[in-house]
Amino acid sequence: MENIQPLAIDGVELSKPIIISGPCSAETEEQVLETATQLARKGVKIYRAGIWKPRTKPGGFEGVGVPGLAWLNKVRKETGMKISTEVANRSHVEAALEYDLDLLWIGARTSANPFAMQEIADVLRESGRDIPVLVKNPVNPDLELWIGALERLYNAGITRLGVIHRGFSTYGEHIYRNHPQWRIPLELRIRYPQIPIICDPSHIGGKRELIASLSQQALDMGFDGLIIESHCNPDCAWSDKNQQITPEVLSVILDNLVYRDAPAPAESLVQLRRQIDQLDNELLEVLAKRMNISREIGTYKRDHNMPVVQPNRYGDVMSTRILAAKSMGIGEEFMRSILSAIHEESVRLQVEINK
Numbered sequence: 001m002e003n004i005q006p007l008a009i010d011g012v013e014l015s016k017p018i019i020i021s022g023p024c025s026a027e028t029e030e031q032v033l034e035t036a037t038q039l040a041r042k043g044v045k046i047y048r049a050g051i052w053k054p055r056t057k058p059g060g061f062e063g064v065g066v067p068g069l070a071w072l073n074k075v076r077k078e079t080g081m082k083i084s085t086e087v088a089n090r091s092h093v094e095a096a097l098e099y100d101l102d103l104l105w106i107g108a109r110t111s112a113n114p115f116a117m118q119e120i121a122d123v124l125r126e127s128g129r130d131i132p133v134l135v136k137n138p139v140n141p142d143l144e145l146w147i148g149a150l151e152r153l154y155n156a157g158i159t160r161l162g163v164i165h166r167g168f169s170t171y172g173e174h175i176y177r178n179h180p181q182w183r184i185p186l187e188l189r190i191r192y193p194q195i196p197i198i199c200d201p202s203h204i205g206g207k208r209e210l211i212a213s214l215s216q217q218a219l220d221m222g223f224d225g226l227i228i229e230s231h232c233n234p235d236c237a238w239s240d241k242n243q244q245i246t247p248e249v250l251s252v253i254l255d256n257l258v259y260r261d262a263p264a265p266a267e268s269l270v271q272l273r274r275q276i277d278q279l280d281n282e283l284l285e286v287l288a289k290r291m292n293i294s295r296e297i298g299t300y301k302r303d304h305n306m307p308v309v310q311p312n313r314y315g316d317v318m319s320t321r322i323l324a325a326k327s328m329g330i331g332e333e334f335m336r337s338i339l340s341a342i343h344e345e346s347v348r349l350q351v352e353i354n355k
């Protein structure tokens with residue numbers, strides 16, 4: 001995907017960060033236009049509204065369908081904003097192209113489904129249109145599946161691609177509706193630095209109160225933009241009302257965000273990075289030494305017919321190190337995952353010796 005072009009929409013200068021906003025769902029022409037007018041007044045340039053809504057269970061509001069596309073056209077005409085919606089199958093794409101939408105996005109359930117992604121890529125290729133497309137992460141935390149969805153579009157001739165990080169589904173009650181698992185979009189950034197990443201704090205948080213802090217966190221991590229749900233009357237929204245905010249609130253949140261975009265690092269940062277380099281080397285040396293001891297223990301176990309995994313010893317290692325880590329200001333979760341990775345590798349080396 002070397003040839004990916006910067007996310008550009010014809011006829012609009014994209015702000016930094018890129019801001020996309022609008023209601024979760026288009027409900028009525030009045031609601032669509034009223035929300036759009038208020039957002040345009042606040043300086044938003046790209047409008048979003050769900051026309052077809054994938055619902056977990058049948059019987060919910062499933063979107064207004066094609067008539068909503070005409071309302072979006074009216075939004076563009078009256079406010080000058082660019083218009084976007086989610087597409088999930090061939091007929092959605094055909095209708096969206098017919099109504100000349102400026103930007104499309106692919107939802108998380110669709111990007112998780114290679115058949116649906118291929119169908120969308122095929123219809124875009126047949127249309128010969130290089131419309132910008134944003135791909136939400138798949139519901140499950142699978143980076144390859146996400147990249148696969150992007151590749152299908154890229155191979156179909158779509159060169160203005162971006163992604164939306166909307167968090168990952170988890171079972172049970174959590175503070176987030178969809179767990180952010182930031183390391184996954186960050187890994188994508190490292191592998192494809194040319195692909196812009198837009199954060200969707202509305203779907204990650206699932207609650208209005210979390211939108212501001214999640215947005216700032218995303219910008220601090222170098223994300224390129226935000227897609228935030230906004231509704232002229234959120235409490236009466238037909239879908240996802242807890243995570244929608246008024247254009248007024250949106251504007252306050254945006255005004256308070258700090259967008260960090262400093263270019264070359266100063267000397268003080270270079271110095272600090274040198275210290276990190278040094279410490280990482282020391283960590284590596286210690287790790288290598290630990291693995292060598294583990295190999296020796298592995299030989300001992302093989303010669304004395306002992307099982308590789310020693311749960312009591314592992315439990316002791318875990319609890320004593322976590323206690324020590326805490327007293328040094330190191331987080332428990334972090335320490336637990338490091339120790340568990342070290343133990344896994346240590347066990348793998350010892351199993352090798354037994355072969």
Ligand SMILES: O=C(O)C(=O)C[C@]1(C(=O)O)C=C[C@@H](O)C=C1
Nearest residue numbers: 297308309310313314317343346
């Ligand atoms: O103490 C041992 O028996 C080891 O092999 C070391 C070690 C570790 O890496 O800490 C590895 C495997 C065991 O399950 C417990 C601990």
